[in-house]
Amino acid sequence: MKKHFLKGLLIKITSAVSATVLACSVFTTDAHAAAYNINYSETGTANTEVSWPDAPEVNSSSCILVDADTGSILFERNSHEKCYPASTTKILTGLLTIENCNMDDVVTFSQAAATSINIYEDANLGCKVGEQFTVNQLLHGLLLYSANEMAYALGEHVAGSIDAFVDMMNAKAKELGALNTHFANASGLYNTNHYTTAYDMAMIARGCYNNASFVSIDSTADAYVIPATNMSAQRTIRHRHKMLKGRSYYYEYCKGGKTGYTDESQNTLVTFAEKDGMRLICVVFKEATDDLRYTDTKTLFDWGFSNFQKSTTTGSQLGAMFSNDNYYNSAVFSTLSLNFGLNASFITIPNKSSLSNVTMTVDDNYDMTNENGVMTTHLKFLYNDNTVGTTTLNISAAGTDTGSLLPYVSTDVSSSYKPKTCIKINIWVVVGIGAVILFIIYIIEERARRKRQRRHYNRRRRRL
Incomplete structure (x- = not known):
């Protein structure tokens, strides 16, 4: 009797726990399926993993190599370490000027701009109070010769004051993806509160490299002549970067x-290079x-061009990467119905590897904004633990146009997603539920057993 009782109890417990797990699993799967109404026809490919290329030998204690188009991080060493950028700061000053001024605008030097250099040895072109230049001339003096007083004059011209311009710099750096940066001036002269990281400077450089006007000025290899002004004779300047043509560290792809x-x-250095369509x-x-700084830069470029390829991803492949788990576990989850598109894009991966090695995740560390009902965050494409591409994802309530999301081509996959309640199964929750069910079943069975015993005892007494 006791043996049959325990056997029956075990069967009932097993069935109850299985039903509980099955119910939770079905509920969760159904919720995910409802939220992701996409046909992932290109999933299920064999995953033949190709190892990441061996790192090159370089001397810099904080450096990074990235693809300008995809944001792929090909190599990094302590790239989030706080550093002082010095005059590499001026690429952001130049970009903001290009975005906010006409090249023919005339700038008149103020007293503050003319006397803004700390010491005479700081890079400068001896500009005088009241001297006038066009924005185009100042940009060449800024980016080629690194003139500090020209950085100050451009900041004043763009924003009205150098303090207001510094605020614009910090806002723009954040917009471009800089995470641990704070600028205190337009030139990069030392200030304890003027710092960045190699990663952040690479993100700022991406914005510069993708601006045609910036590249046109910054790639000037020949001598540039600033014509005579209202107060000075003409000035002839050359780019200080020594990897351009005719320089001592000439690199043909620079x-x-x-x-x-x-x-x-x-010594700090930011460099742009292009070979066979890879920037x-x-x-x-x-x-x-x-x-x-030049030999390390050349070593990293040669290694990057030799070991990596740019690969095109389709919208459906991106949709497959944007998995249920990434969506529900990320900071972009919302109780609203959501609209977003997934466009074809590029990623940069090791030679002989394929998209089957690549996954996608939401970058929860990126500062998100919510403007006009649109939430903006970053997506990262991962090859093993390496970031091989990044992009901005705009998410809005259903019915709101999110605009162009990923670079290069038009949208080929878009959807409206309606997130459902998602239950994640925790093994201890299941154990707890099972224990409660076990106790309830035990009480029921024990009462039934005692009832049967009393009936049996009463029948025996009547017979006696």
């Missing part, structure tokens, strides 16, 4: 960049010598 140096920052950005900080 498209420009920016040098920097202060005692506190040591790379290299940032090296804390280089001990002028020579090392």
Whole structure:
């Protein structure tokens, strides 16, 4: 009797727990399926993993190599370490000027701008109070010769005051994806509150490299003549970056960049290069010598061009990558019905690898904004633990146009997503439910057993 009782109890417990797990699983799966009404026809490909290329030997203690188009991080060393950028700061000053001014605008030097250099040895072109230049001339002086007083004059012209311009710099840096940056001036002269990271400077450089006007000025290899002004004779300047044509560290794929140096920052360098349609950005900080910053940059470029390829992703492939788990576990989850599109894009991956090695995740660390009902965040494409592409994702309530989301081509996959309540199964929750069910079943069975025993006892007494 006791043996049959325990056997029956075990069967009932097993059935109850299985039903509980099945119910939770079906509920969760159904919720996910409702939220993701996409046909993932390109999933299920064999995943033949190709290892990441061996890292090159470089001297910089904080550096990074990224693809300018995809944001792929090909190599990094301490790229989120706080550093002083020195005059590499001026690429952001130049970009903001280009975005907010006409090239023919005339700038008149103020007293503050003319006397803004700390010491005479700081890079400058000896501009005088009341001297006039066009914005185009000042941009060449800024980006080619690194004139500090020209950075100050452009900041005043763009924003009305240098303090207002610094606020614009910090806002723009954040917009471009800089996470740990704060600027205190337009030139990069040392200030304890003027800092960035190699990663952040690479994100800023992406914005610069993707601006045609910026590249046109910054790639000037020949001598540039600033005509005589109302107060000075003409000035002839050349780019300080030594990897351009005719320089001592000439690199045939170099498209420009920016040098920097202060005692506190040591030698810094941002460089743009292009080969066979692949555009790379290299940032090296804390280089001990002028020579090392150029040799390290060349080493990283050669390694990147030799070991990586740019691959096109379709919208349906991106849709497959944007998995249920990424969506429900990310900071972009919302109780609203959502609209967003997934466009074809590019990623940069090791040679001989394929898209089957790539996954997608939501970058929850990126500062999200909510403007006009649209939430903006970043997506990261991952190859193993390496970021091989990034893009901005705009998410809005159903019926709101999110605009163009991913670069290069038009949208080929878009959907309206209605998130359902999602239950995640925790094994201890299941154990707890099972224990409660076990106790209830035990009580029921025990009462039934005692009732049967009393009936049996009463029948025996009547017979006696």
